[in-house]
Amino acid sequence: MKSKATPIFISVLIPLLSVVVALALIYFKKSSLGAEDMFPYSQYMASPESLSGNSYRLNAQLNRQMALIPASGRVVLVSDSKGTSQLAILVPNKLEENLSTGQRYKFYVDVESGGKIIVRSMEKF
Amino acid sequence: MQKLFVLWAFFLAVAACSPIMAQMPIMVYGAQQSAPAQPQQGAKQPAAAANTAASNASAPEGADAQISTKQPPAQSLGIFESATAERMTDRVFDVNKDSFDLENGLLKWKGRTFSIGDSRLVRARFEKYLSTPVDLRNFESYQGIINEIMAQLAASNDRLTIEQLRIPWSRLFDAAEYDRDGGSSINIANLVYLSWRMRDEFSNQKELVVEQSRVVDEQRKLFVGASSFLEFANDKVKTANAKNNAQQRTEGTAEIAMLSTQLAEEVTALAAQKANATAIGAKAVFQFQSHVLSFLLERKFQQAQIASMFYRHIYRGNAHELKVGAENINSFMDVKNYVPTIDMLEMLATEARKDIRDGMSAVSKLYDSGERYSALQRLMETFALGEFEPALQVFDDKKKEVLKEIYKKTSTIKELADNKDWTGIEDLVSDIKKIAKDFPEREILSKVRAAKQASNMYLMAAKQAAAMGKNEEVRDSMASAMKIWPLNPALETLNAELLGMATGASLYTRKFDDNVSRGNFRNIVSEAPEYGLAFRNDPDRASSLRDIIVRISKVDALIAQAEEFVKQGNVYFAWDILDNALKIEPGDPLLALSRSRLAPEVADYVKTVSRARQAESDKKYAAALNLYIAAQEIFPASQICRQGIERLAPLYDK
Known part of the structure; x- marks a missing residue:
């Protein structure tokens, strides 16, 4: 004999679990992103090649677009929150992002050979 | 007058x-x-x-x-x-x-x-x-005699007798003993003596005239007596004729004729003697006046004065009228009927x-x-x-x-x-x-300088003509310069230069090529005029020389500009300018020196740009671009960085 309270419990539990799972996913996702290092500007300037192969997070403001390379993407100039340290980074076409000058972004970048800084992903903040 | x-x-x-x-x-x-x-x-x-x-x-x-x-x-x-x-x-x-x-x-x-x-x-x-030199003692003795003579003949001593005149006259011989007299005193003494002699002759002549006058008078009386007697006799004869019809008397006619002739001869002789006396006087006057005038014209004024004084004492009255040269003297005068006298010569x-x-x-x-x-x-x-x-x-x-x-x-x-x-x-x-x-x-001196300058200008023209290989003009200009200033030292220098041109041309060609190969452009510029002369017939090297001169001149101008910025405290600008100069003449030692002096003051910027350039040359364009951007943060107006950024941004993914 089935209890009348069971279906109600189940109907309440499932959404709760979904919410919990969703929150957990969001939490874990945030935890996994927050684990990347901040881009070491000084080290890069001292030895761009030495950072090749590394990935970093770069919180910066987009100053201007420096060049458009049709085959690759756009070279943009970003600066840190103080506006003193500027960097040129490449936003690949495949990200299909609309870039706004003056907008602050979180760039997830990979440092490649020759000191190239390629944006892997980005988001406004 | x-x-x-x-x-x-x-x-x-x-x-x-x-x-x-x-x-x-x-x-x-x-x-x-x-x-x-x-x-x-x-x-x-x-x-x-x-x-x-x-x-x-x-x-x-x-x-x-x-x-x-x-x-x-x-x-x-x-x-x-x-x-x-x-x-x-x-x-x-x-x-x-x-x-x-x-x-x-x-x-x-x-x-x-x-x-x-x-x-x-x-x-x-x-x-x-x-x-x-003057022997003053001798001179004073001489002058003493002259002064003594002049004192004795002074106008105040008028009416001197011949005996009195003999004293200054004899002193003339004393004065003539001195060399400086030059014989002038003897001349005056002779003139005076001549005048005296003439005066004696004149006196003798006058005595003869008097004697002749007496003879003429006697002759005239005889003539008149004889004529009177004959007239008386004829009158008697006329009276007798009236009675006896007698002939007119002719006795005594020949005597009268003879007496008449003798009278005429005596009168003629008298006239001749009178003329002779006058001539003697005139001759003496002429001689004396001529000498006085000669002294004057010879500028022997002292002698002229003494001679005039003697003249005044020897001759008097109308003999003072100037007989010698009077017409010539009057022709100079605008005054008519002017009568010059010997006194005028003394005054003169x-x-x-x-x-x-x-x-x-x-x-x-x-x-x-x-x-x-x-x-x-x-x-x-x-x-x-x-x-x-x-x-x-x-x-x-x-x-x-x-x-x-x-x-x-x-x-x-x-x-x-x-x-x-x-x-x-x-x-x-x-x-x-x-x-x-x-x-x-x-x-x-101004004329001397003008002449020297004119000569030097011709030499400059000769040099320019030589530089252009115009030999004809060189020759003409040098000839002109030599005419104005034959001893111009620059002539010798130019000659040597021109002489050395022919032999010097090959020497300068070798030197030029050597300097070019070594990059010693400053050495070339320092001898640019000589190279110019040497390459007057070598258009290729001449063109190359011009190019070097222009390049070094530009570098010099940029260095000067950079130095000005340094003075103003704009060291990064100065460096930027020197960096531009480096592109024109990378090996210029003067530029390197200027850069080395400035480098410590812009070390951070220089280092970053240097690394950017190195990265660019290593084809690490992204790194180079970011280094240029970093350098631009140090010197925002940097032309080097701006150009580097513009150049490298499109190459970012290479």
Whole structure:
């Protein structure tokens, strides 16, 4: 004999679990992103090649677009929150992002050979 | 009127001699060279002296326009500066119409032309005068005798008898013993003696005339007696005829005829003797007056004065009227019916002597005040007027020695001007200036400088022509330069340069190639004119030379600009400019030096840019771009960074 309270419990539990799972996913996702290092500007300037192969997070403001390379993407100039340290980074076409000058972004970048800084992903903040 | 005549005669004497003196060096070296055909009317000696250099400098055709000197319009000669002469200059010597032609020794005066003699002889006498010391004791003795004679003959001692006149006359022989007398006193003594002898002859002749007159009178009486007797006899005969019809008496007619003839002969003889007496008197007067005038014209005024005095005492009355040269003298006078007398000659001599004393006084004063050149001029003028005068003879020997030195040096200036030795003239003028502070060197030196400059300009033209390979022009310009200044030292230098051009061309070619290969462009630029001359027939190297000169000039300009920015504290700008210069001439040592000096002050920027360049050269364009951006943060206006960023941004993904 089935209890009348069971279906109600189940109907309440499932959404709760979904919410919990969703929150957990969001939490874990945030935890996994927050684990990347901040881009070491000084080290890069001292030895761009030495950072090749590394990935970093770069919180910066987009100053201007420096060049458009049709085959690759756009070279943009970003600066840190103080506006003193500027960097040129490449936003690949495949990200299909609309870039706004003056907008602050979180760039997830990979440092490649020759000191190239390629944006892997980005988001406004 | 008499005064006017005196002054005229004074000038006649002066004019006869002074122009000659005017040809003496200081005057001569100005005028003689420049315009031989032009009468030398003008200019006191200083101006004439200055004209010397000018006229000589203007001799070469090429420099005519620059250095020729126009003669001033007719001016009075220095000789008219004596006190009396100056007052009468306008009346006696019209400076606008009259002139002295020094070249040909002619005086043009009142429309007439006179010969004024050999100027060289007068110059020689002046030099001798300056060189000859005076034996003052001897001179004083001589002058004492002369003064004694003059005192005895003074106008106050009128009506001297022949016996009284014999005393000064005999003293003339004493005076003649002295060398400086030059025999003048003997001449006067002879004239006086001649006059006395003539007077004796005249007296004898007059006695003969008296005797002849007596004979004529007796002869006339005999003639009258015989004629009267015959008339009486004829009257008797006529009466008898009326009675006896007798013939007229003829006895005694022949005697009367003879007496008549004798009377005529005696009258003729009387007339001849009277004429002879007159001729003797006239001859003596002519001789005496001629000598007085000669003394005057020879400027022996003292002798003229003494002779005139004797004349006044020997001859009286109308014998004082001037018989010799009166017509000529009158032709100079505008006054009609003028009767010149011997007294005028004496007055003239006295006046001239006074002017000479005044002249010598001026000489001494100028000398003592240090104006020795002017003193020399005044001495020359005074010498021209009365070189035999005591006032000149007693002039201080030491002063004469100094003036002689100035005179010699000014003469040498003339010779140097003839030879166009401008440097020599400058040296000499400097020497004269040390002795004579009033020497007018400015005009001389300006003409000398003009001549030198004209010569140097021709040499510059020759150099330019040589650089362009125009040999004909080189030759012409050098010839012109040599004409103006034959001793121009730059001529020798240019000659050497031109001589070395042919052999030097190959030498400079090798040197140029070597310097280019080593990048020693600054060495090339430092000898650019020589390379230019050497490559006048080598267009390729000439073009290369021009390119090097332009490049180095640009670098120099940028270095100078950078130095200016450094002074203003804009060190990064300065570096940027030097960096641009580096692109023009990377190996320039001067640029490297400037950069090394500035580098410590812009080390951070330089280091970053340097790394950016290195990365770019390693084709690490992204790293290079970010380094340029970093450098631009240090120096936002950096041209290097801006250009680097613009260049590398499109290459980011390479």
